[in-house]
Amino acid sequence: MFSTLVGLGVVLLQAxxxxxxxxxxxxxxxxxxxxxxxHILLAVIFIGSALGSLIYEYSLGFEPCLLxxxxxxxxxxxxxxxxxxxxxxSAVMQKQILLFSLLGLGVAILHNYIDLVPSGLDICxxxxxxxxxxxxxxxxxxxxxxxxxxxxAGVLLSLSFLRKNKESSSSLR
Numbered sequence: 001m002f003s004t005l006v007g008l009g010v011v012l013l014q015a016x017x018x019x020x021x022x023x024x025x026x027x028x029x030x031x032x033x034x035x036x037x038x039h040i041l042l043a044v045i046f047i048g049s050a051l052g053s054l055i056y057e058y059s060l061g062f063e064p065c066l067l068x069x070x071x072x073x074x075x076x077x078x079x080x081x082x083x084x085x086x087x088x089x090s091a092v093m094q095k096q097i098l099l100f101s102l103l104g105l106g107v108a109i110l111h112n113y114i115d116l117v118p119s120g121l122d123i124c125x126x127x128x129x130x131x132x133x134x135x136x137x138x139x140x141x142x143x144x145x146x147x148x149x150x151x152x153a154g155v156l157l158s159l160s161f162l163r164k165n166k167e168s169s170s171s172l173r
Contacts, residue, residue: 002060006052007137010146013045017153024160035164038157042097043082049150050079056143062134066124067111071147074104078154087161094161101154108151111144 023031034041053072056062064072077100087093114121114130124130135143 002055003135003137006146007135007141009048010141010149011138013149013153017149017156020156020160024156031160032164035160038161039082039087042078042087042154042157045150045153046075046079046082049075049146052146056134060134062143063128065128065130065132067107067114067130068128068143068147070107071104071111071144071151074100074107075147075150087158091162094158097154098158098162101151101158105148105151105155108144108148112142112148115142115144 057064078097081093081097085093133142
């Protein structure tokens with residue numbers, strides 16, 4: 001039941017990413033409304049993701065592999081950053097969130113490749129295998145896909161912040 005609810009949340013977040021990209025590409029005035037609330041969105045997405053990963057590990061007994069740990073480091077880092085300050089007021093924090101998101105997204109892309117392409121590649125070494133699927137909802141939602149979606153949302157929200165700051169600083173000149 002928990003995995004189905006989380007999977008549904010991931011599907012909704014993926015739909016929100018598509019809408020966000022459409023608004024951003026079309027330069028819709030609605031994108032400014034999203035940017036005004038992006039700090040709250042980041043906090044909710046990443047704190048929820050961090051709590052979800054802890055529930056999967058400690059309540060459901062899903063042991064994370066090495067690649068999951070690397071993705072968790074990025075997600076937990078962003079969750080902590082989103083609690084410590086307001087992203088709207090700090091260009092340094094926006095860049096930190098972008099960096100964490102990009103690094104985690106790179107690992108998530110590799111993890112999804114390993115999960116989706118049956119090559120037998122298991123780079124995790126000792127410990128839990130990268131090839132073990134604990135979750136498979138809606139025919140494609142796995143734990144690596146959940147992580148990919150969350151980190152992609154972090155990349156897009158932080159990039160939109162940086163772009164907004166660049167545009168507002170150039171309009172002040």
